[in-house]
């Protein structure tokens with residue numbers, strides 16, 4: 001099984017059905033897997049904070065949801081985390097494909113990536129970086145279970161070590 | 173011109189099936205609170221612009237329940253893309269109500285784009301929400317609320333309202349608001365503490 005199959009299985013085992021997202025290249029196998037499986041309800045949002053709002057509403061309505069985004073998408077949601085997920089105690093699962101590290105070719109991505117972990121830490125929000133297929137299912141599974149049990153959002157950061165990341169073809 | 177508090181009371185009076193109401197930041201949720209708390213009310217104390225996405229999430233989770241998003245013009249202008257998302261998904265059970273006073277009233281009455289220029293109903297129609305209409309007056313608003321499921325898709329009702337501020341303020345306890353809302357939707361944790 002590929003890393004994306006294993007990851008989607010973990011979501012399934014934890015009853016995470018709604019997948020809201022703004023596309024990202026590295027997320028493609030996850031998004032394709034979600035689209036090909038009737039278990040999931042994929043919804044493409046126009047902004048990541050919109051996707052966060054949807055996942056929050058779905059949770060309150062009894063449907064577990066996650067939000068998939070790239071690092072720059074994370075840059076658009078600190079307000080939604082700080083004024084919705086955290087104070088209202090909503091365990092949304094945020095899945096971030098990590099750009100800006102390990103061979104990044106776009107300096108804008110590098111800058112915004114530097115804001116991600118400090119923001120998560122400032123909000124005292126749990127976050128885990130998934131780096132290899134062996135430990136990934138355990139970490140993802142336990143992180144989701146803890147989020148739900150403690151009614152707190154969690155971020156799962158998909159490292160290029162796991163996904164391969166995105167590299168510039170024909171680099172100068 | 174119509175009045176937000178009055179329209180909100182009219183809306184609440186018509187809700188007889190435990191419909192969920194998600195009300196946006198500021199005056200919009202304050203006037204919902206003032207209209208009389210219901211277990212299915214959700215009051216937003218931040219996250220400007222997310223009333224419609226939150227309501228969409230509830231509508232997806234509970235397709236048999238009517239869900240209403242109450243939002244101000246300034247707030248919907250912040251997140252117009254969500255209208256396209258909603259138009260694509262076509263949740264039959266979702267209704268959006270825009271209280272358009274042409275200002276960011278709660279931050280000091282600064283004019284919004286809808287004051288003289290932008291037309292929210294046309295924007296929503298252009299986004300693909302066919303059932304988008306301006307309420308002409310209170311009676312028409314009542315009719316539109318009663319007929320909101322007739323389009324077979326999501327509907328949007330916008331009303332030009334006066335400049336009266338909300339008549340009170342919501343209790344600012346987000347964890348309590350969320351917990352009570354979930355109880356109202358039948359998704360709360362339940363147990364002895366609920367007694």
Ligand SMILES: Cc1ncc(C[n+]2csc(CCOP(=O)(O)OP(=O)(O)O)c2C)c(N)n1
Nearest residue numbers: 198199220244245246247275276277278279
């Ligand atoms: C992201 C963000 N930007 C700005 C604000 C400040 N703010 C709070 S309410 C509001 C105006 C909301 O306008 P509208 O939705 O039209 O409601 P009204 O005040 O007119 O009732 C603004 C600008 C905020 N809370 N969050």
